[in-house]
Amino acid sequence: MPRVSERVSDGDLIQRVGTGDRSAFEALYRRFARPVLGLALRRLGDRGRAEDALQETFTSVWRSASTYKPERGPGAPWLYAVARNAIVDRGRSRAEAPADPPEEEAIEPGPPEQAEAAWISWRVHRALEELPEHERTVLELAYWSGLSQSEVATFLDIPLGTVKTRTRSALARLAGILEEELQ
Amino acid sequence: MTSRPPDLRELVGDDVPPDELARLGRVHDLLVQAGPPPELPAELAEPPQATGSVSVLPRRRWRTIAALAAALALAAFGIGWLAAAARDSGGESLPKVEFRVPMQGTGAAPHAVASIAVLELDDAGNWPMAMTVRGLPSLPAGERYQLWLTEDGKLIASCGTFHAEGETVVYLNAPFRLRGKGWAVTREGSKQLLMRTSTI
Numbered sequence: 001m002p003r004v005s006e007r008v009s010d011g012d013l014i015q016r017v018g019t020g021d022r023s024a025f026e027a028l029y030r031r032f033a034r035p036v037l038g039l040a041l042r043r044l045g046d047r048g049r050a051e052d053a054l055q056e057t058f059t060s061v062w063r064s065a066s067t068y069k070p071e072r073g074p075g076a077p078w079l080y081a082v083a084r085n086a087i088v089d090r091g092r093s094r095a096e097a098p099a100d101p102p103e104e105e106a107i108e109p110g111p112p113e114q115a116e117a118a119w120i121s122w123r124v125h126r127a128l129e130e131l132p133e134h135e136r137t138v139l140e141l142a143y144w145s146g147l148s149q150s151e152v153a154t155f156l157d158i159p160l161g162t163v164k165t166r167t168r169s170a171l172a173r174l175a176g177i178l179e180e181e182l183q
Numbered sequence: 184m185t186s187r188p189p190d191l192r193e194l195v196g197d198d199v200p201p202d203e204l205a206r207l208g209r210v211h212d213l214l215v216q217a218g219p220p221p222e223l224p225a226e227l228a229e230p231p232q233a234t235g236s237v238s239v240l241p242r243r244r245w246r247t248i249a250a251l252a253a254a255l256a257l258a259a260f261g262i263g264w265l266a267a268a269a270r271d272s273g274g275e276s277l278p279k280v281e282f283r284v285p286m287q288g289t290g291a292a293p294h295a296v297a298s299i300a301v302l303e304l305d306d307a308g309n310w311p312m313a314m315t316v317r318g319l320p321s322l323p324a325g326e327r328y329q330l331w332l333t334e335d336g337k338l339i340a341s342c343g344t345f346h347a348e349g350e351t352v353v354y355l356n357a358p359f360r361l362r363g364k365g366w367a368v369t370r371e372g373s374k375q376l377l378m379r380t381s382t383i
Contacts, residue, residue, distance in 0.1 A: 026229070026230055028230075029229070033223055033227065033230070034220040034221060034222075034223060037220075037223060037227075038221050041221055050221075051224065051227060054227060055227070055231050058231055059231055062231070120213060120217055121216075121217040121218065123213075123217075124213050124214060124216075124217035125217060125220040128220060139214070140220075142189050142194055143188070143189060143215070143219070144218070144219035149189075149193060164194065164195060164196050167194045167195060168194075168195040168199065168207070171194075171207040171210050172203070172206075172207065174213075174214075175206050175207060175209065175210045178210060178213065
C-alpha cells in the first residue's frame with residue numbers, strides 16, 4: 001500500500017480522504033489518533049469512552065471529509081472540531097451512532113482556560129507525531145518518563161551527546177511546526 | 184515514576200545561542216503544559232475499517248478481534264522465531280536480547296518466577312519476547328494463562344495466552360511502546376494477578 005508522505009498537509013489529506021483514499025485516511029489516523037485520544041481522555045476522564053470517541057471521530061472523518069472546505073481554514077482545526085463533537089456526543093450518551101461532522105466549529109464547553117489548554121495539548125501532540133521516531137522517543141523520555149538525560153542515554157544505549165543533539169533537534173523541529181500552525 | 188519537568192539547559196546543553204534558547208524555551212513550555220500524549224491500545228493501532236460505509240465496532244468486538252489477532256500473531260511469531268532459530272542452529276543470528284525483566288509471583292502464586300527477555304525491535308515495530316516461567320500451578324484442561332501489558336497497575340492489553348507446565352518458554356509479541364509499562368500474568372478470564380513485573 002502506498003504510504004503518504006508526512007509532508008502532505010492535513011488539509012490535503014482530508015481532501016484525499018473525501019475522495020475515498022484509504023492510504024490518506026491511514027496517514028491522517030497516524031497523525032491524529034493520539035491527539036484525539038488525548039483530547040477525549042482529558043474531556044471524558046474514562047479510557048473506554050475516550051476510545052469509543054476516537055473511533056467515532058475517524059468514522060465521522062471518513063464519512064464527511066468531502067465536506068471539508070480548505071478555503072475556510074487548515075485541516076487540523078476542522079478535525080479538532082469533528083473530534084470535539086464526537087467527544088461531546090460520547091459524553092452525553094452511550095449511543096453507538098457515529099457523530100455528525102460540524103457545519104461550523106462548535107462552541108467550546110467549559111471555561112476558556114480549559115478550552116485553551118485542550119487546544120494547546122492538541123497542537124503539541126499533533127506536532128509530536130511529525131517528528132522522526134528517534135527524536136520523538138528521546139523527547140517523550142526526557143519530558144514524561146522521569147529519566148535524566150544520562151538515564152535516557154543508558155536506556156536507549158546511545159551516547160549522552162547524541163541524546164542532547166536529538167533533543168535539541170527535536171525541539172527546534174517542533175518550534176518550526178508549531179510556529180507554522182500559530183500563524 | 185515522577186514527571187518533574189526537565190531543565191531546558193540540561194536538555195540541550197550550554198552552547199545554544201540566546202535567540203535559539205528562547206525559541207526552544209517556548210516549545211519547552213508548551214510541552215510541559217501539554218503533558219504526555221496517550222498511548223494507543225493495540226486494538227486501535229489501525230484506523231476503523233473505511234471501505235464504503237463505515238461502522239464503529241463496539242469495543243467488546245474490537246477487543247475480541249484484537250485478542251484473536253494477538254493469538255494468530257503469537258502463533259505466527261512463535262513459528263517464525265523457531266524456524267529462524269532452527270535455520271541458524273549455531274545461534275549466531277538469533278535476535279539480540281535488548282533487556283530482561285524479572286517477574287515475581289504474587290500472594291496468589293508465591294512460588295512462580297519468570298524472566299521476560301525483550302528482543303530487539305523488529306522491522307514492523309514489534310517487541311518480540313521470550314518468557315521463561317516456572318512455578319505456576321497446573322491448570323485444568325482447556326484453561327490457559329494470559330500475559331498482559333500493564334500501566335499504572337492496570338491491565339491494558341493482552342500479549343497472548345499460554346500453557347505452563349514445569350519450566351516453560353513462551354514466545355510472545357508486544358506491538359506497543361513499552362516505556363512506563365510492565366507485565367502481569369492472570370488466568371485467562373480472571374483479573375487476579377498471579378505474577379507481575381515492576382514498571383520498566
